Amino acid sequence: MAIPSPLLLLLLLLFPSLTLLSPAESKLTLDYYNKTCPQFYEIMQQSITTKQLAAPTTAAATLRLFFHDCMVEGCDASLLISSNSFNTAEKDADINLSLPGDAFDLVTRAKTALELQCPGIVSCADILAIAARDLVTMVGGPYYNVRLGRKDGLVSIASEVEGNVARANMSMNQIISLFASKGFTVEELVALAGAHTIGFSHCSQFINRIFSFSKTSEYDPSYNPKFAEGLRKLCANYKQDPAMSAFNDPITPNKFDNMYYLNLQRGLGLLASDQALASDPRAKPYVDMYAENQSAFFKAFVHAMEKFL
Ligand code: HEM
Ligand SMILES: *[C@@H]1O[C@H](CO)[C@@H](O)[C@H](O)[C@H]1NC(C)=O
Ligand SMILES: *[C@@H]1O[C@H](CO)[C@@H](O)[C@H](O)[C@H]1NC(C)=O
Ligand SMILES: *[C@@H]1O[C@H](CO)[C@@H](O)[C@H](O)[C@H]1NC(C)=O
Numbered sequence: 001m002a003i004p005s006p007l008l009l010l011l012l013l014l015f016p017s018l019t020l021l022s023p024a025e026s027k028l029t030l031d032y033y034n035k036t037c038p039q040f041y042e043i044m045q046q047s048i049t050t051k052q053l054a055a056p057t058t059a060a061a062t063l064r065l066f067f068h069d070c071m072v073e074g075c076d077a078s079l080l081i082s083s084n085s086f087n088t089a090e091k092d093a094d095i096n097l098s099l100p101g102d103a104f105d106l107v108t109r110a111k112t113a114l115e116l117q118c119p120g121i122v123s124c125a126d127i128l129a130i131a132a133r134d135l136v137t138m139v140g141g142p143y144y145n146v147r148l149g150r151k152d153g154l155v156s157i158a159s160e161v162e163g164n165v166a167r168a169n170m171s172m173n174q175i176i177s178l179f180a181s182k183g184f185t186v187e188e189l190v191a192l193a194g195a196h197t198i199g200f201s202h203c204s205q206f207i208n209r210i211f212s213f214s215k216t217s218e219y220d221p222s223y224n225p226k227f228a229e230g231l232r233k234l235c236a237n238y239k240q241d242p243a244m245s246a247f248n249d250p251i252t253p254n255k256f257d258n259m260y261y262l263n264l265q266r267g268l269g270l271l272a273s274d275q276a277l278a279s280d281p282r283a284k285p286y287v288d289m290y291a292e293n294q295s296a297f298f299k300a301f302v303h304a305m306e307k308f309l
């Protein structure tokens with residue numbers, strides 16, 4: 001991409017979702033690098049496999065990184081831009097504190113390998129998109145098409161992350177309208193949230209659900225009591241050890257499957273935003289459908305992921 005004109009820059013600042021669904025992006029194609037970098041898929045596959053075998057948390061870290069990158073200014077790898085003394089970048093917004101290093105490391109490694117073969121051709125945004133897809137597939141999830149040709153963004157502003165990224169303590173109304181503002185229906189939101197079938201969350205993200213929850217209950221009564229008890233033990237010392245984390249899916253934590261939805265039906269939703277899907281009348285029918293039918297979940301997940309441009 002050429003250096004953005006001040007007007008474009010202003011537009012991007014005013015309408016952060018502009019790049020997500022703009023007509024310009026419809027130029028993305030499946031075979032974008034076939035001529036300019038024929039080794040693209042092979043190099044990606046190699047970088048991804050090596051990294052995932054060495055660090056199995058890479059899959060979840062990368063999927064989350066891709067999602068967050070896409071929610072702010074479209075999938076432009078702006079999340080990879082570093083801060084400087086004039087600008088605090090997206091990746092340094094406090095919510096990004098927890099974005100694990102493995103995903104950044106994978107993109108850097110793949111980019112380095114690709115630069116050796118096809119200098120200056122492949123964008124980091126496309127690397128991140130393919131990595132997320134291949135890793136989802138590698139841990140048991142469905143394969144979906146990733147159209148290529150994204151340009152890396154030059155704009156990355158921490159303050160834009162707030163409000164564009166979903167928080168565990170947001171109300172269902174807030175989450176639904178956030179996703180709607182990015183072009184996603186409630187059905188798509190519920191399908192995308194199924195990404196929490198892998199990976200983990202830090203105690204700080206659900207601590208208010210397990211200690212001093214209310215006057216009448218020490219923990220959130222929508223938790224399965226045994227699960228709440230386990231989490232209270234796990235997180236007892238989280239202030240001393242802020243890295244302490246729990247699996248998002250306590251039953252099959254490393255497998256991309258529909259267990260997430262079955263968990264929600266049993267009070268095993270880790271985050272408040274997870275559990276809320278199972279009680280909200282707009283979201284619940286999809287939770288129940290995906291809990292019952294993994295193919296339906298995979299089909300909806302594929303459809304929603306293919307919308308991230
Ligand atoms: C529906 C609203 C959502 C909320 C409120 C939310 C919130 C969170 C939070 C608070 C964490 C834990 C972060 C940490 O402690 O490090 C997390 C982890 C994660 N999220 Fe979400 N998320 C949402 C939707 C999504 C979507 C749509 C995706 C992907 C398509 C996604 C993928 C992930 C993954 C894979 C992890 C685990 C990361 C890891 O293990 O490193 N999330 N999410
Ligand atoms: C592009 O390359 C991929 C991987 O090598 C291949 O599967 C695909 O068929 C190619 N597409 C076209 C249009 O040549
Ligand atoms: C939600 O959580 C964030 C940190 O994750 C915190 O800054 C914010 O104050 C919380 N909001 C509410 C309403 O609790
Ligand atoms: C499960 O979902 C798939 C995909 O939507 C559908 O074709 C199939 O009929 C569903 N199976 C059942 C038992 O409902």
Ligand SMILES: CC(=O)N[C@H]1CO[C@H](CO)[C@@H](O)[C@@H]1O
Binds near residue numbers: 092093094096097
């Ligand atoms: C605001 C803040 O604490 N940002 C941190 C984000 O994470 C990086 C490391 O990944 C830290 O260096 C920043 O200080």
